[in-house]
Amino acid sequence: MQRTLHLLYHPPGEKTLCSDNRIRLTVMIERRRAPRQEVNKPARIAFRGSRPVIGCIVRNVSEGGACLAVEASIELPDAFHLVFASSEPARACYIMWRKETRIGVAFETPVAEEC
Numbered sequence: 001m002q003r004t005l006h007l008l009y010h011p012p013g014e015k016t017l018c019s020d021n022r023i024r025l026t027v028m029i030e031r032r033r034a035p036r037q038e039v040n041k042p043a044r045i046a047f048r049g050s051r052p053v054i055g056c057i058v059r060n061v062s063e064g065g066a067c068l069a070v071e072a073s074i075e076l077p078d079a080f081h082l083v084f085a086s087s088e089p090a091r092a093c094y095i096m097w098r099k100e101t102r103i104g105v106a107f108e109t110p111v112a113e114e115c
Helices: none
Strands: 004-009 025-030 037-046 052-061 065-069 079-084 091-099 102-107
Touching: 052 079, 065 091
Parallel strands: none
Antiparallel strands: 004 025, 037 052, 037 079, 052 065, 065 102, 079 091, 091 102
């Protein structure tokens, strides 16, 4: 698997200097198998077997998953269907990570297999 290495430069004055005043660089390794596409489009979360009940915003999407923005206080099951507001087919997905108002989901099967 090929990994992408990102070096982020933090300009001086942003509390990013080391104790000896050297400039700190942050290293991020991209672990996704497919590139993300920023989309910022509305969608709904449907619990398996029921109608869409919770609104969300799809922040970015890839072949294998998506990042969703939701209200901080909602509790979701580990698996659900993501129903897009556009004509795209709904996707069965499961939660990979949760962080405040963001949820990372993985799609259960590639788009071509669900259609």
